[in-house]
Amino acid sequence: MNRQLRILVVLPMYGGSLPVGRFCADALRESGHLVEVFEAPDFHSSYKALEQLKVTADRLDYLENSYLQVVSQAVLAKVETFEPDLVLSMAQAPLTIQALKRLRRDGVATAMWFVEDYRLFTYWKAFAPHYDVFAVIQKEGIFEGLEAIGQNNALYLPLAAHPTFHKPLALSLTDKRKFGADVSFMGAGYPNRRMAFRELIRPGFKIWGTEWEGDHVLEPYVQMAGRRVTPEECVKIFNASTVNLNLHSSIQADNLVTHGDFINPRTFEVAACGAFQLVDRRTLMPEAFEPDELAIFDSMEELRERIEYYLAHPEKRITTAKRGQARVLKEHTYVARMQTLLDFVAERLDAWPPQRDRGELYPEGFPEELKGELKNMLAQLSLPEDAAFEDVVWAIRSRQGELSGLDTAMLFLDEWRKLFNK
């Protein structure tokens, strides 16, 4: 699938798949596609405001559902105007079943990248059949489950890193002091992590992220009062930490190292930064990394030992981190994932992508003297040099604020031709 496509990425209102959605949009743009993003987070505060009403539960339920219908309609309106080849939703994207049915009726291809643990987040059972393609980050059990409810276009699509964002940084002294540590962890305070990290306390240990409240043992080590860490701050933490702990989450605390299946995004992101991590073994790791590309532990005992070992052996850290980084840059990027997804969509859906009349970038009569300017414009708009005229028009339309004379003339010409069929 090498054709330039128009893709609408529908973000969730909040949560872990939100940054993943943004990386997907960036990656698709990097690959030369025309991408429009539905900014669902803009609608989140209004939705949450409903909870402050103190009304009866049934009334609140009605209001919440009504509001989600409005947001879903907004996505449909965007589809109507943008006319995408594919609507790519992230887990928890605000598209109701009714809206998904409408998209299917209108022949608009849809794909969901479900970057959640299907065993914990079970709502996929209602929604998965309404997507044309359903990509998941696990293998065992989910394919059978999807097939049983009529979703036969399932794709294993592990998480990834976005190297233009997850990269080695030359940090300032201030940032090094703030974000640096011998040992640190960045992530939410799941039960297994709370228990595990009590065993790892040491001077200078830093914990970043949310949901650590109420743990009096760990609280002194929680940074920035446990506020949400931005993706930019994450990259600084990964870069500044000597040993990044990466313990996959679990809602139970009996087994602290769970040996679960999917690989979390942090694994790819830390590696892409060229930073060092100690990560718990996952069943899907062998097909993503060679043994010498990651420093893996199988138990808490092993974790404790390896922390000390790697702190004492910087050259081992560097070697492993470099190997891991090379593997991620080669195979585990969002650009690669999006290509895999689009290839899968093309393979599974009939007559996709749909043929559309692509207006010549330089229609007959296009002034020679403007070609240079248009080339610059394409570069500014991150469009390929063989972009279609209507894609340039859409990209101009996406610009904010007052437009230039040439921008306006392009938009005007486009509408004029539609109006007078010329």
Added chain:
Amino acid sequence: MTAGCGYKLMLETVMKHSLIIQIARFGDLVQTKRLITSLLLSSGGEVHLLVDNSLKSLAQIIYPEAVVHSITAHGTGLSGAEAVRTMLVDNRRVFEHLRSIDFDDVYNLNFSPLNYRIAALFDSDRVHGHRWIDGQEKPSEWAAMAMRWTGNRRLGINIVDFWGAYAQPLCPPEAVNPDASPKGGGVGIVLAGRESRRSLPAEHIARIAGVFAAKHRGPVSLLGSGAEAAAGEDVLDRMPSSLRERTVNLAGKTGWGELCEVVSSLDMLMTPDTGTMHLAAHFGVPVHAFFLSSAWCFETGPYGLGHTVYQAVQDCLPCLEVAECHHAVKCLEPFSDPSFVRTIATGKHGFLPDGLTVFETAFDELGLTFKAAAGPDAEAQQRKEFRAFLASHLGLSDASAGADQDLWANKLYRDKQWIFDQ
């Protein structure tokens, strides 16, 4: 403070630079006069006007105090290739120039995708009418309200007043056009409007022209574009020889300058709803207009005192010109009735055939309205209330006064106007 006092106060204190975007047709350009007059009188600054190239010289003749700019906006006369070059080079140059002028206000009048694109050049907070906000088309509230009241076109307001009301303060309606009076140059006859169903057939024109010509000395001038030259010959053929000798077929033979010269000298103009009709009103030449089909005098009647409209009144009127007529154009029948000619000849309205109302122009606090001199005006009371409501909305009258204001408020206001600052 009365509207009049406010007007004087503004006159003394404000100096503004304004741009009016009026890229529609001949008649629309002339009907922009109340807005232009209001801005010229109140701002003391410059009023710029953007029109289609074909209307530039006319705009310069009728609005000598305005700075006129022009672009290619209409669809005629250009191949697709020519259009590309014209719009990207010539239009672009004008767009750049307009963008370089720091307009305080931009009045974007036409509900058209072309107008929305031009609005992209300017800070949306300065645009009145049809705005472009970061790629989103959005009409201002006054424009949106107009779309609501056009649900009942029988009420309507004159488009001169509608456009004029974008400016605050609004100049008095008397300041727009001179009161109509004969100029001594004979009778003008407009052969057809752009919409054919609105125009009278040649035999009707010939018959009615004879009646008017008998009341005035001097030549009879047949007016129209080159497309109506043959219709002019047809009318001539149907005239009695005495009248034919006084008549000259000028269809297709007048540029804007000559047309203005002829029209401004007339004793009266007989016409359907046309641009030339508005031009006559601009010069204070008495208009006798025949309104049928989609033409409704309360929307587009001749502006100023001293004009007469013979308005067809059927249940199906005003219709949409683009929609097929399923009533055999019955609104034309009264104009065929011999008693209609008798009414004009004698001035006795007792002869007026059914299906017609004779309306005379008048002013109220909102602007131009019509009083029925003969025939029914079933909506007179409702229209009065509607106009009172709009006048109070615009601050031209006391907002607390008037019957049924809540009724109109419910019809024309929307929740979002109340909730958000529009």
